[in-house]
Amino acid sequence: xxxxxxxxxxxxxxxxxxxxxxxxxxxxxxxxxxxxxxxxxxxxxxxxxxxxxxxxxxxxxxxxxxxxxxxxxxxxxxxxxxxxxxxxxxxxxxxxxxxxxxxxxxxxxxx
Amino acid sequence: xxxxxxxxxxxxxxxxxxxxxxxxxxxxxxxxxxxxxxxxxxxxxxxxxxxxxxxxxxxxxxxxxxxxxxxxxxxxxxxxxxxxxxxxxxxxxxxxxxxxxxxxxxxxxxxx
Numbered sequence: 001x002x003x004x005x006x007x008x009x010x011x012x013x014x015x016x017x018x019x020x021x022x023x024x025x026x027x028x029x030x031x032x033x034x035x036x037x038x039x040x041x042x043x044x045x046x047x048x049x050x051x052x053x054x055x056x057x058x059x060x061x062x063x064x065x066x067x068x069x070x071x072x073x074x075x076x077x078x079x080x081x082x083x084x085x086x087x088x089x090x091x092x093x094x095x096x097x098x099x100x101x102x103x104x105x106x107x108x109x110x111x
Numbered sequence: 112x113x114x115x116x117x118x119x120x121x122x123x124x125x126x127x128x129x130x131x132x133x134x135x136x137x138x139x140x141x142x143x144x145x146x147x148x149x150x151x152x153x154x155x156x157x158x159x160x161x162x163x164x165x166x167x168x169x170x171x172x173x174x175x176x177x178x179x180x181x182x183x184x185x186x187x188x189x190x191x192x193x194x195x196x197x198x199x200x201x202x203x204x205x206x207x208x209x210x211x212x213x214x215x216x217x218x219x220x221x222x223x
Binding site: 041042043045048056058090096097098099100102103104105 | 142143145147149153154155156157160198200204206210211212213215216218
């Protein structure tokens with residue numbers, strides 16, 4: 001009965017590889033987000049989708065590509081991983097203008 | 112775009128004392144102000160929120176105040192306990208398709 005789930009929880013990979021993180025919510029929310037949290041704990045929004053449509057696309061390298069197959073899923077694909085991509089990535093969902101529910105996070109380590 | 116400043120970045124208090132965290136925002140269109148608590152290794156979770164038509168909201172030991180004229184809002188925790196130790200984030204939401212902007216976080220340490 002998990003509200004927002006992400007897989008995998010941990011991801012260790014080498015520079016140059018391509019990886020994906022999956023996110024699913026079962027709350028019936030219409031908006032989903034991807035955030036990056038760096039070592040200083042800053043929460044930086046990357047993307048936001050409303051009803052499968054991209055509505056926010058912050059200044060993120062185009063190596064990052066989100067994909068929303070339906071309202072309940074928002075996946076993040078990262079090409080050509082770099083050391084600076086190491087961080088915790090959080091997926092979240094909400095109804096517009098309401099509380100965001102965060103997933104458990106995916107700790108990405110690029111070596 | 113919206114800019115949210117949060118202070119202090121770190122805060123240490125003795126157990127039982129009060130803690131106050133302050134945030135300012137720049138966009139007068141912002142109308143929803145949530146506060147999230149993130150324990151070590153966990154996800155951020157909402158602890159309290161306030162909308163622009165309300166000046167104050169309280170939930171047990173936690174309260175939030177909002178001053179729309181000055182564009183600032185504050186989180187107040189009374190009778191702090193060790194389990195209050197966490198990073199706290201304020202946020203401002205200007206509604207519609209505008210993004211929620213988070214503050215930079217306050218690491219609160221409650222000393223037993």
